[in-house]
Amino acid sequence: MGGDVVPVIAVRGVHKTYRRWRRPSERAVDGLDLEVDEGGVFGFLGPNGSGKTTTIRMLLGLVRADRGDLSVFDRPMPERLPEVIGQIGALVETPLFFPNFSGRLNLELLSDVAGLPRLRVDEALEQVGLADRARDRVKGYSLGMRQRLGIAAALLKRPQLLILDEPTNGLDPAGIREIRELIRSLGASGTTVFLSSHLLGEVEQVCDRVAILSHGRCVVTGSVADVLATRSTGELRVRVGDLAAAYDVLSAAGFRVARDGDTRLTVTAVAEPATVTATLAERGLYVSELTPVTVDLESVFLGLTQDEAADASAETTT
Ligand SMILES: Nc1ncnc2c1ncn2[C@@H]1O[C@H](COP(=O)(O)OP(=O)(O)OP(=O)(O)O)[C@@H](O)[C@H]1O
Ligand SMILES: [Mg+2]
CATH class of the missing domain: 3.40.50.300 (P-loop containing nucleotide triphosphate hydrolases)
Structure with a gap:
């Protein structure tokens, strides 16, 4: 300004x-x-x-x-x-x-x-x-x-x-x-x-x-x-053939991974999506889909007000 x-x-x-x-x-x-x-x-x-x-x-x-x-x-x-x-x-x-x-x-x-x-x-x-x-x-x-x-x-x-x-x-x-x-x-x-x-x-x-x-x-x-x-989590949805193997490879490489149903993984806090693809490809695992999870204003708002509610309840319990 x-x-x-x-x-x-x-x-x-x-x-x-x-x-x-x-x-x-x-x-x-x-x-x-x-x-x-x-x-x-x-x-x-x-x-x-x-x-x-x-x-x-x-x-x-x-x-x-x-x-x-x-x-x-x-x-x-x-x-x-x-x-x-x-x-x-x-x-x-x-x-x-x-x-x-x-x-x-x-x-x-x-x-x-x-x-x-x-x-x-x-x-x-x-x-x-x-x-x-x-x-x-x-x-x-x-x-x-x-x-x-x-x-x-x-x-x-x-x-x-x-x-x-x-x-x-x-x-x-x-x-x-x-x-x-x-x-x-x-x-x-x-x-x-x-x-x-x-x-x-x-x-x-x-x-x-x-x-x-x-x-x-x-x-x-x-x-x-x-x-x-402020809310962008750097979250990715990753679809890959061998889910269990991909899970192990990514966790071993230090990524924060979670299973998302039977066909996908969610990887959070990724600064550069290409690092996920490269890590998997090095071990012969090929990604068929890699989608950044996008945030919208609605979820920013919900996130902020949930934090507020959480803070408020934390205050009342202490
Ligand atoms: N003339 C009024 N008398 C009493 N309360 C009022 C009056 N006008 C608004 N309010 C109250 O003030 C609060 C804020 O209302 P306001 O109309 O400014 O909200 P808003 O963000 O425009 O909502 P909306 O999206 O529904 O239009 C509400 O709780 C509403 O009930
Ligand atoms: Mg109004």
Whole structure:
């Protein structure tokens, strides 16, 4: 990170507890720190109830933090929101449109209210791939089309920062793929996209960087590659004819080996897969399959939170 580069979003030590009538209060965000640099797609990931929407609401001045600091484009939120709101496009939860009006008319109304030129409407419809359905009534739109219209609405002001809260919610795999492509192209075109999702595995392909939330705090953040590397075990699946012989050869050579069913071995902590092949080949054993076991964000998350749970139970037993 360059020393004087100001992050697009900065969150420091933010807490938010919802107080509820006659029910225990709900700690939604619990000491969150977050930094999002300019450009690309930032994945704000975490399971249901981990505090994603609450954080986004705080960034947009829709709810107030109990303590901590939030800023967008270096302006403290919500105090100086008016100065930057013109550069922020947001889609938080399902957007509402007039069902009897066309997609285009809905956007035209929004652009008029915002004092934007009508030209932007066509631009935005084009960007989300809705141009040829723009004259149809919204009530005839599929969920995916409505979601795209919502993104078009957020794009009207050509925002430098686009905040999308679970934009693929309720979509089928084809719809998810469409939105994913759209987000990828927006991120590549210079917009900073802040994308929340509870589907950790679904979005890892579009994100450049991620933060993973658990119970209102960030458990890991960084580039997708770095985050995956924290869990990469260097694990290999090896298929070979004489399993017992291969097992002996590899253990004797100092590899950590385990049987994986009747046909494969698992070798862990291997820095260079070729060493496994070479070791076996020297003894006349030939590998018919060698597959690195890949990790995804989901398993990184599960691993981290299991560690946390294990630490917690270790604390209670000592
Ligand atoms: N208005 C509210 N009043 C009371 N509790 C709330 C309110 N909004 C959210 N919560 C609680 O705060 C916690 C965090 O909710 P939040 O909506 O921020 O999570 P999320 O990560 O967006 O989840 P999801 O993936 O389901 O959208 C949850 O336990 C939720 O029940
Ligand atoms: Mg949410």
